[in-house]
Amino acid sequence: MAETTIRFGILGCADIARKLSRAITLSPNATLHAVASRSVDKATAFASANGFPPASKIYGSYEALLDDPDVDAVYVPLPTSLHVHWAVLVAQKKKHLLLEKPVALNAAEFDKIVDACESNGVQLMDGTMWMHHPRTAKMAEFLSDERRFGRLQKVHVLFTYGADPDFLKNDIRVKPDLDALGSLGDIGWYCIRAILWAANFELPKTVIALRDPQLNEAGVILSCGASLYWEDGKSATFHCSFLSNLTMDITAIGTKGSLHVHDFVIPYQEKEASFFAGSESGFNDLVTAWSSEPSKHIVTTELPQEAQMVREFARLVGDIRFKSLKPEKKWPTISRKTQLVVDAVKASIEKGFEAVHIQEQASVAVLSGLDYLKKNLMGRST
Template sequence: MAEHTKAIRFGIMGCAKAATKVSRAIKMSPNSTLYAIASRSLEKAQQFATENGYSDQQVVIYGSYSELLDDPLVDAVYMPLPTSLHLEWAVLDAEKKKHLLLEKPTALDATQLDRILEACRSNGVQFMDGSMWYHHPRTAKMKELLSDSKLFGQVKSIYSSSSYVGGQGFLENNVRIKADLDSLGALGDAGWYCVGGILWAMNNNLPTTVTALPSVVRNSDGVLLSCTASLHWEKEEIVATFFCSFLAHETMDLTISGSNGTLHLEDFIIPYEETSASFKYTSGAKFVDMHIGWNVKPEEVQVDTGELPQEARMVQELSRLIQGIKYSGRLPDQKWAEVSRVTQLVIDTVIRSINYGFEPVYIY
């Protein structure tokens, strides 16, 4: 086998629920393999392996995170730890020269994330966060449409939402509502996707100002359970709004309105089906006489996923980048670090706006 085709060996650090999906994705990706699983105890790591059908002959089981990082055969680490632990373990990961797939939100704030990214840069480590929807072929198809000035025109407004009802058990016990573990709450979890979707539509150009709206709900620990905010691009006169919540029915909406057309989908984070996905767009729409109807209906574009779902495509892309570094002497691709950083900056600015009494805050 040629060197550049050797599978990248992944270790999983932490047995959170998200690790089940990503471990499957690692197995499905043609250029990666699941090599090791680590938890805070050997028993927890073994339980995760057993529940997901991995025998001791298939994976190495570690009862501490340090053991995983010390294994010279681990090429990359997937890290779904609570956000409060990201800074410590992501920096240690980079210092051990392990490439990093870091679950979102990437850090408690941009200052922490910058320390993680600097550790990755200085150690030649490829960084990527776990936002899987970027890697779906539908996403590339949507970008193609948005780039068509005749069909779509210029972006004028964007709306995004990500919400689900956590339930009583979730709201009492889940990591994402604990201030000492994941203090960003719904903003860091569901809101990360909303902000990412908006910035993706804006080619990752930061807004001028961010304004949180007063419709904020917190739990007794001060963690955000629901919030809404708007982003304003002053020069372009573009406004985006998003809603994220642990208290509202399941939504994953993204609507982008342009001067000539509109793009809309209701499942942009997790497609309704794993094997295919679609979006709708309307171009050149007008009301008919007497305003009793439209002259066109939305067109639906269907995109086949192929053999790999978006999670496996994410792992495949990360592994491809790592192979280039490991076997061809390439430098880490900074694209994904920048995508995470601009998202984190907007999240930080939403929090500042909330703390400043819902005033507009200039981003920096």
């Protein structure tokens, strides 16, 4: 049975929108229908450069795109400071919402977005693309295997890249009025998501920011990290930075096994990704070599992870439009948990690296997805 095609509009011509335009083109159940910019000329040039179909619509305002009755879903790659305004308008126009991360400047803003999506019956998903790579599901299977991995004890995550001087001076991610969360929101989001994913999306009870984060002159975070603690004894750390060489590592350690991945956000190769898994590793009798080496697991995919994300989002939209199903709650639930930890790290920095205790005060709309999370999330079971 052929997949129904969902028509996408893109709100803005941000650089990341180039990647999502390609992903929409590659997805078998999605098509590029419209793009909007504050300038018709800019929108026209973007459409031409990014393979939009000849019949696609070009708009010189965001409002005009949202008024297009043929747009089913909208991708919003705007600066984080603009998310709450435009995301709420997208939902009010009954358009389904694929929202770039970080989803908001704080959880209170995100709750406004969730409320708008819930009250208008539209699907919400954030743009954390690596969650949709089939490798992620395979790694989750290993982490949930009590025989091979055991009980999770520690997680350590790194995402850093060396931004050039122009980026550090002019990019929106270093501007307090555009993306005030800086590296914490841009790449720390991925680190926090990875930690929560490894912990089966159980929120930590305590978050403590690591000392000596690096800020620019405007006070935007360029480099930071934090430690996270759970009541059952497991813990995690992460570090994110615009000032260090490119690194994308997850290490998860259990009582019986360990998992390592070195390219978790963007795989070294688009259609092939790997990870290392070890169980009950040890040394030989002379302690000169490992007696049980971690094994390398390779996972292939026909579609890149961004297209996998679009395909899943479009499938959910199609289920709502053509099968009268309700919007899936797991994705906004995951987004909000990630945002809560981002907020806690920021609060800890601002409080002089004091411990911040996370007390989730979720809306009914978000909490209603928790039962689904417990039973069916990325191949995991509780």
